[in-house]
Each structure stands twice: as structure tokens, then as C-alpha cells.
Amino acid sequence: MLSRTADNLYWLARYVERAEYLARILEATQRITAMPLAYVGETNEWASAVATAGCSGAFFAAHEEANEETVTEFLAFSTANPSSILNCFEVARSNARAIRTALTVEMWDAINTTWLELKRFGNRPQSRDEFARFLRWVQESSLRFDGSAYRTMLRNDAYWFSRIGVYIERADNTARILDVKYHLLLPEDEHIGGPLDYYQWAGILRSVSALTAYHWVYRESLKPWLVADLLILKDQLPRSLSSCYENLVQNLDRIANAYGRQGPAQRQARAVRTKLQNSRMEEIFGEGLHEFIGGFIADNNRLGEAIRQQYLA
Amino acid sequence: MRIRISHETVYRYDQPAGGVIQTLRLTPRNHVGQFVVDWRIDVSENCELAQHEDAFGNIVHTFNADGPFTELRVLAEGEVETQDTGGVVRGTIERFPESLYLRETPLTRLDPAIAEFARAASAAAGGGALKALHGLLARLHGEMAFDTDPTHPATTAAEAFAMKRGVCQDLTHVFIAAARSLGVPARYIGGHFHRNDGVVAQEAGHAWAEAFVPDLGWVAFDPANGISATDAHVRVAVGLDYLGAAPVRGTRTGGAGEALTVAVQVAQAGRQMQS
Numbered sequence: 001m002l003s004r005t006a007d008n009l010y011w012l013a014r015y016v017e018r019a020e021y022l023a024r025i026l027e028a029t030q031r032i033t034a035m036p037l038a039y040v041g042e043t044n045e046w047a048s049a050v051a052t053a054g055c056s057g058a059f060f061a062a063h064e065e066a067n068e069e070t071v072t073e074f075l076a077f078s079t080a081n082p083s084s085i086l087n088c089f090e091v092a093r094s095n096a097r098a099i100r101t102a103l104t105v106e107m108w109d110a111i112n113t114t115w116l117e118l119k120r121f122g123n124r125p126q127s128r129d130e131f132a133r134f135l136r137w138v139q140e141s142s143l144r145f146d147g148s149a150y151r152t153m154l155r156n157d158a159y160w161f162s163r164i165g166v167y168i169e170r171a172d173n174t175a176r177i178l179d180v181k182y183h184l185l186l187p188e189d190e191h192i193g194g195p196l197d198y199y200q201w202a203g204i205l206r207s208v209s210a211l212t213a214y215h216w217v218y219r220e221s222l223k224p225w226l227v228a229d230l231l232i233l234k235d236q237l238p239r240s241l242s243s244c245y246e247n248l249v250q251n252l253d254r255i256a257n258a259y260g261r262q263g264p265a266q267r268q269a270r271a272v273r274t275k276l277q278n279s280r281m282e283e284i285f286g287e288g289l290h291e292f293i294g295g296f297i298a299d300n301n302r303l304g305e306a307i308r309q310q311y312l313a
Numbered sequence: 314m315r316i317r318i319s320h321e322t323v324y325r326y327d328q329p330a331g332g333v334i335q336t337l338r339l340t341p342r343n344h345v346g347q348f349v350v351d352w353r354i355d356v357s358e359n360c361e362l363a364q365h366e367d368a369f370g371n372i373v374h375t376f377n378a379d380g381p382f383t384e385l386r387v388l389a390e391g392e393v394e395t396q397d398t399g400g401v402v403r404g405t406i407e408r409f410p411e412s413l414y415l416r417e418t419p420l421t422r423l424d425p426a427i428a429e430f431a432r433a434a435s436a437a438a439g440g441g442a443l444k445a446l447h448g449l450l451a452r453l454h455g456e457m458a459f460d461t462d463p464t465h466p467a468t469t470a471a472e473a474f475a476m477k478r479g480v481c482q483d484l485t486h487v488f489i490a491a492a493r494s495l496g497v498p499a500r501y502i503g504g505h506f507h508r509n510d511g512v513v514a515q516e517a518g519h520a521w522a523e524a525f526v527p528d529l530g531w532v533a534f535d536p537a538n539g540i541s542a543t544d545a546h547v548r549v550a551v552g553l554d555y556l557g558a559a560p561v562r563g564t565r566t567g568g569a570g571e572a573l574t575v576a577v578q579v580a581q582a583g584r585q586m587q588s
Binding site for chain 2: 278
């Protein structure tokens with residue numbers, strides 16, 4: 001396969017995943033800001049949404065204040081923000097067009113239809129309700145794309161590269177949520193168990209579709225260290241760091257087997273997977289949750305770079 | 314190196330066994346230089362295979378098989394990807410301070426002959442724990458002959474050292490006793506070794522030792538081969554001695570006339586090259 005094709009497949013999957021993630025962040029923020037102030041405290045959730053999306057710099061260069069209007073505009077529809085939902089689908093679609101023949105009809109249909117329908121929202125949703133419907137639609141579009149890849153693609157290097165794109169983006173996204181919200185998850189947090197924290201923790205879990213999953217796994221009320229445990233170390237949760245790396249290792253391994261050679265990307269992915277498997281939550285808290293997440297984001301970026309050098313460039 | 318391992322233990326009983334309980338330390342874990350691509354354990358009788366972790370961080374499976382049966386097979390197999398780290402073992406699960414591994418056990422009891430041997434090897438090697446250990450490794454490999462005849466699983470370090478012969482387990486016990494006598498924490502590693510002479514079928518797993526060197530961490534020494542561990546070594550279980558890291562331990566009711574055979578196959582998998 002041409003490295004160019006691999007590059008398009010990889011970024012196509014990454015951008016679709018990123019659009020979904022932005023929609024999840026916005027939905028969670030909308031929900032938490034709908035709570036009375038007494039429940040959630042005097043935090044600026046919209047600024048924290050921008051930080052979780054990783055574009056605080058660009059945002060505050062363009063806007064003075066982070067509020068519902070500016071943030072939804074910036075994260076969803078801004079053409080100036082390269083990682084807005086609008087731009088994610090735009091870039092995803094142009095990647096897809098470049099490798100139209102490497103995709104199945106269903107995949108192309110999913111991404112192209114999404115792009116066309118996006119024009120319908122061109123005039124911006126007029127109400128909160130309409131915006132909420134838009135966010136749901138973004139997530140459904142990503143589901144449709146992901147599902148058509150899963151159900152229709154040949155299991156060869158094209159499929160594996162697109163999976164790698166999904167999981168490296170997903171790992172990055174979950175890590176970013178933890179990075180912005182880590183202070184809420186520290187066990188020695190003073191107002192432990194207050195309503196403020198409950199809604200924040202539930203918000204974190206909702207943003208990765210894990211609120212129900214939490215209760216299935218732990219069968220108890222929300223505890224911050226268990227929330228961190230679920231999102232970092234539990235293989236069962238499809239958006240946990242551990243699960244993302246399980247899949248990254250598997251797919252990179254398949255590529256290595258098919259090509260008959262392996263390199264830094266495989267070694268880096270295995271090293272991170274090993275670190276996650278051999279870690280326990282007490283040790284992570286002992287060494288500092290923030291440092292651990294920071295280290296993970298750096299490791300994940302190193303893997304992205306290794307994949308780029310080895311396969312995409 | 315990608316190594317494919319199959320480790321089968323077969324018990325045959327003249328009179329049917331009424332029930333068997335076993336504890337298995339057959340599952341390798343990941344660390345820097347070793348990655349388990351895929352692994353499974355298969356027991357020939359219907360039973361629940363419960364997985365947990367022992368105090369050293371080894372993955373342990375236990376099962377309880379109800380008889381009667383005249384044959385029981387336990388198969389562990391899978392694929393492991395390894396890298397040569399020059400013998401330095403990093404990224405392992407450490408639940409205890411290193412000093413715990415100075416503890417003596419019945420199998421690794423120090424006797425004057427081993428203590429004298431360790432002192433001499435260390436003095437000849439010059440200063441530094443690492444040099445002393447390499448000196449010890451070379452001498453032990455030279456002085457003790459590999460011989461499967463005279464020893465058995467319960468042979469102590471002192472007995473094997475007196476005979477100057479033994480299997481990898483005995484050499485490892487002597488190495489551990491000697492290292493501990495020098496004040497160096499040392500532990501027993503059970504695992505597999507891929508032979509580069511093309512021999513795939515082996516009669517048993519392999520064993521070697523790890524010793525703790527300040528500023529470097531745990532370093533693996535394989536006295537049976539006279540080398541530090543390479544990418545041909547797959548590390549499965551750790552313990553203070555053989556008993557702590559034994560692949561299979563258990564008990565049974567009935568089943569007189571038990572005969573045990575172990576078949577291990579360690580082969581290089583695929584045709585993968587490093588780029």
C-alpha cells in the first residue's frame with residue numbers, strides 16, 4: 001500500500017473520531033451548565049470544554065470570554081478552528097475522496113452523506129434543542145461510519161490503518177478529559193462526595209458513555225478513584241486508555257505480521273500497553289495522577305510520530 | 314524475537330484420580346523487553362479456571378477438577394515477542410523492597426562451600442556488585458556440569474554444589490545462594506529458553522536468576538548457559554526459589570501410580586525481521 005493511502009485512511013478515521021469526541025464534550029458541557037449553580041459550583045465549564053478539546057490558545061486569541069455562544073460556535077462551526085466539528089468532517093471527507101477506491105461503498109456513503117447533510121446545518125441551529133439534535137446527529141454519523149467500516153471492510157492493512165487512527169485519537173481524547181478534570185478525581189479532594197463532585201464525575205463518565213458501565217463494573221456509588229480506574233486501567237471499557245492500547249497493539253501487530261517487519265511503532269505501543277497493564281491505581285495516585293496523564297499524552301504523541309515515520313511519510 | 318511456546322503437562326494414573334487441585338504459574342507477563350501477544354491455558358477436564366495474582370505479582374491459575382479420570386492434561390501455549398535488553402529487567406511488577414530477596418529458603422540454604430566459592434569468585438572479579446555477579450556466573454557455569462541424572466526437584470543448592478552437577482534449577486539455586494551470601498538480593502525465575510541450535514522440543518521449562526544491582530536494577534543471569542538473559546528468554550514466574558515459582562503445584566485424591574510427562578516446545582514464530 002502507498003504510504004499516502006495509509007495516511008489518508010488513518011486521518012480519515014482520526015477526524016471522524018475527533019468530531020464525535022467534540023460532540024460528546026459539548027453535550028456533557030451543555031448538560032452540566034443546565035444544573036443550578038449551587039450544584040455545580042462557580043466553575044467556567046465552557047472554558048474547561050475548550051481546554052479538553054485542546055484548543056485554548058486558538059480560542060482565546062479569537063474570543064475574550066468563554067461562554068455558551070462563543071464556545072459552541074468555535075468548537076462546532078468555526079471555519080477558523082482547524083479542529084471544529086465542521087472542519088473535522090470537511091477534512092475527513094477530502095481524505096476519503098482521495099482514496100475513494102480504497103473504501104467500501106458504505107463507508108464512502110456514510111462520510112459523503114454526513115458532509116452533505118452538514119450543509120443543512122449551515123445556518124447554525126437556532127435553539128438549544130436544535131443544537132442538541134445536531135450533537136446527536138454528529139455522534140450518529142460517526143457511528144454509521146465506524147459501523148460501515150467494521151461491517152464492510154476487508155480485513156487487510158487498509159482496515160488496520162483505519163483502526164489505528166480511531167484508537168490513537170480515542171486514547172488522546174480520553175486522556176485529555178482526564179488531564180483537564182484530574183483535580184476532581186484526586187482521592188484527598190476536600191469536599192468529597194458533595195453534589196458538585198457528583199455531577200462533575202457523572203459528567204466525566206457521560207462524556208465517554210460510561211455512566212451505566214461504571215455501575216455494572218463497580219456496583220457502588222460514584223467514587224473519584226474508581227472513575228479514574230475505569231477510564232485508565234479497565235480493559236472492559238472501550239474508551240479506556242488500556243482498551244485503546246490493547247487495540248493499537250493488536251492492529252499494529254497485524255500490520256507487522258502482514259508486512260513481515262516491525263519497528264519503533266510496535267515497540268512503543270507495546271511499551272505503553274505494558275505500563276498500563278502493570279500499573280495499579282494506588283501507585284498512579286502515589287506518583288501523581290496529573291504526571292501520569294501528562295506522561296501518557298506524551299507517550300501517545302510519540303506513538304503517533306512513530307507511526308507517521310514508519311508508515312505514513 | 315517472536316517465540317511460540319507450548320508447555321504441556323500430562324498426568325496418567327494407574328487407578329483413576331478422584332479429584333485434583335492445582336495451582337499453575339504458567340502465564341508470562343509483560344515488561345520492557347517482553348510482550349505477550351497471545352496466551353491461553355487449557356485443562357482437559359471440565360473445571361473452573363480461576364485467575365488471580367500472587368504476592369510477587371505472578372499470574373496464578375487455580376482449578377479443582379472432579380474425577381474419576383485416568384489422565385489429566387494441562388496445556389499452556391501462546392506467542393511472546395521479546396527484545397534483547399542486555400539482561401537488564403525493567404518494567405516488571407515489584408511488590409516488595411529488594412531486601413526481601415535476601416531471605417534464605419530451604420532449597421537455597423547457604424553452606425560453607427558455596428559461601429567460600431562466592432567469596433573467591435567475587436574477590437577474583439574485582440570491585441562492584443555487577444562484576445562480582447558476572448564472575449560468579451562464569452565460574453559457576455565452568456565448574457558445575459549440566460546433568461539431568463543425579464538431581465530431582467527437591468535437591469538443595471548445597472547438595473547440587475557438592476556433586477558439582479545438576480539441571481538449570483540447581484545451578485540457579487546455587488547462584489542465588491551465592492549472590493545472597495555476598496549481600497546481593499537474588500531471586501528465582503522460571504520461564505522458557507529458545508535454543509538457537511534448532512532444537513524445539515524440550516523436556517522442561519528453563520530457570521535462571523535475577524540479582525539486584527544498585528543503579529541498574531534487576532539483572533538476569535542464566536548460569537546453565539553462562540550468559541545474561543537475552544531475547545531468547547521468556548520470563549514466566551518469579552519466586553524466592555523453585556517452589557515459589559514452580560509451574561504446577563497441586564494435590565489429588567486417589568490416582569495411585571501417577572506418571573508425569575512434560576513436553577515443552579519453544580520455537581521461533583513467523584518470519585518477522587526487525588527494521
